[in-house]
C-alpha cells in the first residue's frame with residue numbers, strides 16, 4: 001500500500017462541542033483524511049466520561065473524555081484535543097486523558113493543539129496528519145473551514161429569531177439540521193453562500209405567530225456549556241419553545257476573531273475588546289476561562305436593553321465561580337434579571353425546565369411593568385403639557 005493510500009485510511013477524531021464537528025470534519029476531509037465523528041454526545045457518553053474522571057473535575061472534561069472513549073472503541077487512530085496554558089483546568093486535560101486512554105486496547109494516539117498558536121498550530125497539524133505538502137491546499141482547507149464557522153454562527157442567529165416566533169415548534173430546527181448536513185458535506189468555497197441563502201429562504205417560508213410577545217435573552221458563561229446543547233440541556237431550543245429569542249456573544253467565530261486572526265485582518269470591535277471595556281469597572285484582568293466575558297456580558301446585555309441574561313457554568317469551574325462572585329457588584333449598577341445555572345451530571349431535567357419557566361415568567365412580568373410605567377409616565381407628561 002502506498003504511503004498516500006495509508007494516510008487516507010487514518011481515522012482522526014475530535015470531541016463534540018455544539019456543531020464544531022462540521023469545521024473539524026471539513027478541515028480533514030478536504031485534505032483526504034477521514035474525519036471520524038464520535039457518536040453524538042449521549043447519556044452513554046456522559047456515563048463513560050464520569051466513570052473514568054476524577055469526581056470533582058468540570059463537566060466539559062467528562063463529556064470530552066466520553067467522546068474519546070467512544071472514538072477509541074470504534075477504532076479511531078488519533079484523538080485531537082486543544083490545550084491552553086491558561087489559568088484553568090483546560091491545560092490539565094491532556095495529562096489526565098492520556099492516562100485513561102493508555103489503559104484502553106488499541107494504539108490510539110493523543111494529539112494536543114495549542115489553542116493560542118492558532119493558525120500556526122492548525123497548519124502544522126494538518127500538514128503532518130494529511131501528508132499534504134502544498135501550502136495552497138492547506139490554506140484553502142483552512143479558509144473553507146473558517147468560512148463554515150462564520151456561516152454556522154450566522155445561521156444559528158437566524159434560527160434563534162425564527163424559532164421564538166414559529167407556530168409549529170421544531171419546524172425551524174429541522175430546517176437548520178437539513179442545511180447543516182449540506183454544509184458538512186460541502187467541500188467547495190463557492191457553494192457555501194448558496195447553502196446559507198437557501199437556508200434563509202426556507203426559514204422565511206415558516207409560518208410565524210405575529211402576536212407572540214417575544215422576549216430576548218443573552219446567554220453567557222463557560223464556552224463549552226454555552227455552545228454544547230447536550231451539556232446545556234438544549235437550553236436555546238427550550239427557550240425558543242417559550243417564545244424567547246436567544247443571543248450568544250461567545251461563539252467560535254468570535255473566538256477566531258479574537259484569538260487567532262492577525263490584527264491587520266480584524267474589522268470593528270471584537271468580542272474580547274468589548275468585554276475588556278465593559279468589565280473594566282469590576283474586573284481588570286483575565287482570570288481564566290471565560291470569566292471576563294461573563295462579567296462584561298451582564299453590563300452589555302443591560303446596555304443593549306435585553307430582557308434578561310442566563311449564565312451557565314459547570315460545577316467546580318473556578319473562573320466562573322469567581323465571575324459569579326463579581327455579579328453582585330455589577331448588579332448594583334445594572335438592572336437586569338439574571339439566572340445562573342450551575343450544571344453537572346446530576347442536574348435533573350424537570351427542575352431545570354421549571355427554573356427556566358419561572359425565569360421567563362419573571363422577565364415577561366418585568367417587561368410588561370416597564371412598558372406600563374413608561375406609558376403612564378408619557379400620559380402624565382402629556383396631561384401636564386396640555387394643562
Ligand code: SF4
Pocket residue numbers: 058059060088089090222224288289290314316317318319320
Ligand atoms: S473554564 Fe472551567 S469548565 Fe472550562 S476547562 Fe476551565 S475549569 Fe473547566
